[in-house]
Amino acid sequence: MVSRRRFPGLTPIALLLVSFVNVFLVTYVKNVIQELRKERQGYLEVHSRSFNQENAVIERLDHLETYIRNISISMNKPSNEDKKLLQMSKKEMHQKENKLETEKKAVPRILFPDSYLFKRWGTDLTEDQQTKAQELFTKYGYNVYLSDQLPLDRPIRDTRYASCKKKSYPKDLPTLSVILIFMNEAVSIILRAITSIINRTPSHLLKEIILVDDHSSNEDLLGLLDEKIRNYNAKYPGLLKIVRHQKREGLTQARISGWKASSADVVAILDAHIEVNVAWAEPILSRIKEDRTVIISPVFDNIRFDDFDIFEYSVAADGFDWAMWCLYEALPEEWYKLKDDTAPVRSPSIMGILAAHREFLGEIGVLDGGMHIYGGENVELGLRAWQCGGKVEVLPCSRIAHLERAHKPYLLDLSIAMRRNALRVAEVWMDDYKNMVYFAWNLPIENHGIDYGDVTSRKELRKKLNCKSFDWYIKNVYPNLVPMNTIVGYGTIKNTLKEDICIDQGPVPGNTPIMYGCHGYSPQHVFYHSTGEIYVGGLKARRNAVDRCLSDPGTGDLPFLDQCDEAINKGLNMYWDFEQGSSIINRKTKRCLEILRDETASYYTLVMKACTGQKWTIQHTVKDWGRKDALR
Numbered sequence: 001m002v003s004r005r006r007f008p009g010l011t012p013i014a015l016l017l018v019s020f021v022n023v024f025l026v027t028y029v030k031n032v033i034q035e036l037r038k039e040r041q042g043y044l045e046v047h048s049r050s051f052n053q054e055n056a057v058i059e060r061l062d063h064l065e066t067y068i069r070n071i072s073i074s075m076n077k078p079s080n081e082d083k084k085l086l087q088m089s090k091k092e093m094h095q096k097e098n099k100l101e102t103e104k105k106a107v108p109r110i111l112f113p114d115s116y117l118f119k120r121w122g123t124d125l126t127e128d129q130q131t132k133a134q135e136l137f138t139k140y141g142y143n144v145y146l147s148d149q150l151p152l153d154r155p156i157r158d159t160r161y162a163s164c165k166k167k168s169y170p171k172d173l174p175t176l177s178v179i180l181i182f183m184n185e186a187v188s189i190i191l192r193a194i195t196s197i198i199n200r201t202p203s204h205l206l207k208e209i210i211l212v213d214d215h216s217s218n219e220d221l222l223g224l225l226d227e228k229i230r231n232y233n234a235k236y237p238g239l240l241k242i243v244r245h246q247k248r249e250g251l252t253q254a255r256i257s258g259w260k261a262s263s264a265d266v267v268a269i270l271d272a273h274i275e276v277n278v279a280w281a282e283p284i285l286s287r288i289k290e291d292r293t294v295i296i297s298p299v300f301d302n303i304r305f306d307d308f309d310i311f312e313y314s315v316a317a318d319g320f321d322w323a324m325w326c327l328y329e330a331l332p333e334e335w336y337k338l339k340d341d342t343a344p345v346r347s348p349s350i351m352g353i354l355a356a357h358r359e360f361l362g363e364i365g366v367l368d369g370g371m372h373i374y375g376g377e378n379v380e381l382g383l384r385a386w387q388c389g390g391k392v393e394v395l396p397c398s399r400i401a402h403l404e405r406a407h408k409p410y411l412l413d414l415s416i417a418m419r420r421n422a423l424r425v426a427e428v429w430m431d432d433y434k435n436m437v438y439f440a441w442n443l444p445i446e447n448h449g450i451d452y453g454d455v456t457s458r459k460e461l462r463k464k465l466n467c468k469s470f471d472w473y474i475k476n477v478y479p480n481l482v483p484m485n486t487i488v489g490y491g492t493i494k495n496t497l498k499e500d501i502c503i504d505q506g507p508v509p510g511n512t513p514i515m516y517g518c519h520g521y522s523p524q525h526v527f528y529h530s531t532g533e534i535y536v537g538g539l540k541a542r543r544n545a546v547d548r549c550l551s552d553p554g555t556g557d558l559p560f561l562d563q564c565d566e567a568i569n570k571g572l573n574m575y576w577d578f579e580q581g582s583s584i585i586n587r588k589t590k591r592c593l594e595i596l597r598d599e600t601a602s603y604y605t606l607v608m609k610a611c612t613g614q615k616w617t618i619q620h621t622v623k624d625w626g627r628k629d630a631l632r
Contacts, residue, residue: 108126138409140185141406142273142403142406143305146307152192154192157312158278161396175205176264176267177267178206179268180193180194180258181271184216184217206239207263209239212258213244214250214251225242226242259366270400273403274303276400283342284296288355295385295391298355298394298398299395300399300402301400301401301402302401303402310401315345315394317345317348318348319480321541326351334346345394347394350378353400364389367380370453372417372420376421380421388462388465389465422441427455430470433474436541479543480543482543484529488530488626489528489620490618491525493526494617495594497614503524505561506561525538526618528618530625532587548563550576551567552586553608554588557608558607559608575588592610593607
């Protein structure tokens with residue numbers, strides 16, 4: 001059997017042409033020999049050997065012709081063997097293609113399954129890329145790996161109301177200085193903020209961009225950033241300035257440094273991890289031109305820390321709770337009555353990013369330079385503005401996208417600075433209501449051991465500006481903040497039988513208080529009122545929030561937590577007699593709040609039962625409450 005060689009380099013068309021040429025040549029040679037035989041018939045008959053040789057040649061040529069024709073035919077109609085070989089070849093090719101496709105789609109091993117960075121992003125990263133991205137995320141609190149790949153002038157969605165897009169503003173507006181505060185920020189983040197400000201602010205209004213570096217330690221914020229600033233100034237002469245602190249002075253002082261370096265009519269004091277949106281500046285400048293005493297907050301959108309998508313936030317007023325933590329408030333009814341969603345929103349406070357008339361801000365004391373690191377300075381400014389002749393507004397038509405970190409690497413426990421700054425605000429601005437701040441932080445009103453600094457100059461400023469009282473502020477600006485002047489005891493409550501466990505609000509959702517190992521956080525904060533109520537859990541003290549009161553159902557052996565307002569309306573058994581170091585007795589049922597040990601499990605349960613004389617102590621008291629000679 002003749003073996004068939006395969007020529008993978010030749011195309012089928014080329015093979016066919018070769019076959020036809022070979023058939024033609026064989027036929028031609030055979031015909032020539034046959035013609036010679038006719039002419040030499042006699043000679044061939046005499047020389048039979050030659051005749052036989054020529055016959056053999058012709059026979060071989062016939063075989064060759066047949067073989068070549070078979071090859072030609074096989075090109076169009078493969079044999080069974082060819083079919084098998086072809087099928088094997090296709091199968092092999094398909095297997096190779098599947099292998100390549102599998103390798104292409106193969107997902108690298110997930111190295112950081114618990115990292116928030118990779119919950120929505122990064123599934124296509126190699127292991128080396130994951131490692132680099134996670135290292136940068138740990139260092140900065142947001143996705144620097146992605147930021148470095150995004151264009152500095154990336155477009156972002158215009159999140160303004162449709163009516164804002166139609167609104168026009170005067171051309172002769174005040175000039176603007178933009179101040180960007182940073183400390184160990186990623187360079188690409190700062191450059192994207194700068195680029196967005198330049199691209200989305202009318203050039204005749206933007207006087208300068210001032211960068212304030214609060215003593216960064218990252219080397220690229222020295223050489224590389226300085227080089228980028230020179231490049232910007234080569235294109236926009238004198239536009240960028242930089243102020244560098246020689247030591248860490250904190251967010252508030254950095255903002256003051258930026259204000260001092262500014263020279264335009266209006267200052268916008270922003271974080272460096274922002275991107276301004278379309279026509280963000282015109283509403284601010286127009287409103288301040290109308291009223292120089294207004295402090296402006298834009299509307300924030302959220303740049304997600306992992307994938308940098310923009311998440312649109314609703315327009316809201318800026319508020320705070322008694323611990324001075326910022327929160328959003330619902331839009332006031334009077335704003336809805338205007339039926340104009342471009343109108344300014346009256347706001348009790350400000351979130352931190354702000355714009356103001358530069359001179360007016362100076363007249364009322366800029367910011368409190370005695371604040372440490374972070375927190376409280378925005379609430380202080382809001383109170384001072386309202387109490388000292390100004391006002392605070394949120395402008396729906398001015399929108400800024402703000403990058404919210406997953407964590408703040410520069411200060412792991414923000415509560416330390418926040419608590420200290422909150423006490424400073426309370427001592428200067430909150431008069432007799434300052435106790436509420438101590439309640440919220442679960443601190444003794446006296447001898448708390450926290451140094452909030454010298455507040456003499458701030459009190460003198462308040463007197464000089466002839467500022468209103470905090471009572472006026474509560475009643476006229478922020479009635480949602482509810483003061484409680486009947487609290488006489490607060491903090492953790494322990495039973496003298498076992499003093500390493502405390503009353504705790506228990507699982508949430510759920511309404512059954514429990515005894516739990518004392519940790520002193522908000523689930524174990526209890527507030528006893530002179531009127532008899534016992535609040536359990538973190539103090540809300542706001543009209544649109546819910547505090548929960550302890551009640552005795554009257555049946556069964558477990559106490560219950562009800563919403564205080566509902567408990568009052570339903571006439572539940574929520575009033576208690578309690579003196580420091582004595583029993584806690586329900587006024588209506590006369591049953592006592594006591595603890596009962598489970599002998600099999602060796603834990604204690606909080607129960608309602610006939611009084612056996614168990615005694616309780618509460619952590620802090622107000623003024624003379626709790627003294628044996630001054631009991632309620």
